[in-house]
Amino acid sequence: MNWKSEISAAADRISGYAQVTPVMESHALGLDDPVEIKLEHMQHTGSFKARGAFNTLLSLDVPEAGVVAASGGNHGAAAAFAARALGYPAKIFVPEMAGSSKIALIKRTGADLSVVQGEYANALTEAQAHEKATGAMQIHAYDAPATVAGQGTCFAEWEAQGLQADTVLVAVGGGGLISGALAWLQGARKVVAVEPETSCALNAALQAGEPVDVSVSGIAANALGARRIGSICFGLAQGMTSVLVTDEAIAEAQKLLWRAHRILVEPAGATALAALMSGAYQPANGERVAVLVCGGNISPDPLSD
Numbered sequence: 234m235n236w237k238s239e240i241s242a243a244a245d246r247i248s249g250y251a252q253v254t255p256v257m258e259s260h261a262l263g264l265d266d267p268v269e270i271k272l273e274h275m276q277h278t279g280s281f282k283a284r285g286a287f288n289t290l291l292s293l294d295v296p297e298a299g300v301v302a303a304s305g306g307n308h309g310a311a312a313a314f315a316a317r318a319l320g321y322p323a324k325i326f327v328p329e330m331a332g333s334s335k336i337a338l339i340k341r342t343g344a345d346l347s348v349v350q351g352e353y354a355n356a357l358t359e360a361q362a363h364e365k366a367t368g369a370m371q372i373h374a375y376d377a378p379a380t381v382a383g384q385g386t387c388f389a390e391w392e393a394q395g396l397q398a399d400t401v402l403v404a405v406g407g408g409g410l411i412s413g414a415l416a417w418l419q420g421a422r423k424v425v426a427v428e429p430e431t432s433c434a435l436n437a438a439l440q441a442g443e444p445v446d447v448s449v450s451g452i453a454a455n456a457l458g459a460r461r462i463g464s465i466c467f468g469l470a471q472g473m474t475s476v477l478v479t480d481e482a483i484a485e486a487q488k489l490l491w492r493a494h495r496i497l498v499e500p501a502g503a504t505a506l507a508a509l510m511s512g513a514y515q516p517a518n519g520e521r522v523a524v525l526v527c528g529g530n531i532s533p534d535p536l537s538d
Contacts, residue, residue, distance in 0.1 A: 234378065236416035240385035243288040247386060250287045250318065252276050254387075256394050261493040262510065268522055269398050271391050274502050274529030278338060280456075281387050281410055281527050282311035282374075287318075288383030289372050295321050298369040302326070303360035305353045305406070305455045306335030307501075307528055308374040313344035324363055326356040330455045332532035352449050353407075354460045375409030376463030384413030387525070392417075398523035402427055402514060404504035405435045405475075407459035408466025410527060415469040426475040427508040429453050429483060434462040436475045443467075452480045456501035456528055474514075478504060482511035490526070497535070502528040 254275045258267045277283040286308070290300065299322030302312035309325040316323035323344040327336060328351050339346050349355050353374075364371045373380055387410070388401075400423040403411045414424045426435050431451035438444045444467050449458040462470075486503035489510060490496040505524045508514040516522050 236382070236385065237419070239378065239382040240389055240413070240417050243284075243292070243382040244386040244389055246291045247284060247287040247383065250291070250315070251284050251386070253390060256391060256396070259494065262489060264509070266521065268509065268524055269396060270523070271387070271525050272496070273387055274498050274526050278307070278310040278314045279528060279530040280307040280311065281384060282308045283315060284386050285380035285383030285409060286311040286315035286372055288386070289377070289379040290315050290319050290321065292379050293370065295370055296368050298367045299323055300372050301360050301363045301367075301369040302372045302374065303353065303357035304331070304374055305458055306331035306339070307456055307530060310335060310338045310342065310530070312372045313339050313342035316344065317342050324369060326359045326363070328352050328356045330458070332455050334532040334534035334537065335455065335530050337534065337537070338530060352454070352460065353458055375407030375412070375459070376465055378465070380409050381412040381416060381465055384410045385417040386413070388414050388417040396523060398521045399423060400425060400516065400520055401523045401525065402505040402508055403525050404428070404457060404501055404527050406432070406457035406501070408435055408463040408470070410525070411435070412463065412466045412469050415473070424473060425508065425514055426470065426473060427505045427514070428475070428477055429457060429504060430477045430479055432458045433477055434459045435466060435470060436477055438462045438467050439470065439475055453483055453500035453504055455532070456499060457504065476508050476513040478507040478511055478513050482507040482513065486510050496526065497531060498526055498529045499531045502526045
């Protein structure tokens with residue numbers, strides 16, 4: 234697949250639907266060198282996921298039954314938001330661990346929401362059953378070409394905004410976002426995969442030489458808690474740098490973003506930064522580093538009614 238052309242086409246397709254999110258350079262993180270940051274938590278519904286959802290719905294024929302999606306929360310909100318914007322019915326399945334703020338966010342879109350017991354994999358099983366029973370179109374959270382191409386627009390956009398970094402740190406759950414990074418950047422910049430120690434499907438797959446099931450837990454599990462890495466991601470990720478961070482490091486990175494810049498994000502949104510701040514990833518002398526802040530749906534919502 235010519236990923237560059239697919240991502241360029243996706244960028245044209247979703248223009249006017251997805252937000253162009255801001256970038257900044259931080260000198261306030263206590264490091265010797267500044268860090269470039271892209272604030273993708275300011276995307277529609279609070280995460281990068283809207284890009285893939287809009288690209289999927291705008292590039293494929295949607296059946297009368299509408300769309301169905303399984304999600305840890307952010308993808309479901311994005312799929313529901315995109316479906317409403319384009320006039321399609323949406324059925325969303327999320328696990329209980331999605332948390333109150335993401336469940337409330339999906340409800341506000343007007344989608345038909347089902348909360349299931351267990352983790353993301355359980356929600357996916359229910360969504361697949363709904364797809365088979367109704368003929369609704371599945372919007373996969375990460376392992377579909379249209380989803381990956383949509384997420385890749387984030388990195389195309391960032392380069393157009395003047396990205397200077399040699400290395401980009403990206404949090405990983407099922408692999409859609411980092412697939413987009415790898416598909417667009419294609420070795421022009423180093424991409425580092427960052428996962429929690431307790432939700433590390435990509436790291437485990439790279440160690441095993443094939444996708445494997447992992448257990449899922451920890452403070453970022455409702456966004457990064459895929460049980461198995463996507464096949465597209467695994468194919469693109471061969472030979473890349475993968476690091477793991479603790480829940481404590483993620484929580485400290487959350488606090489740092491708030492203290493330094495008044496940026497309030499969910500644990501997943503701080504996971505990439507946690508690798509840099511904890512030393513899990515140590516740049517070489519003079520290496521310019523960028524961090525993607527991927528999600529802002531903190532739970533419980535600090536401003537909820």
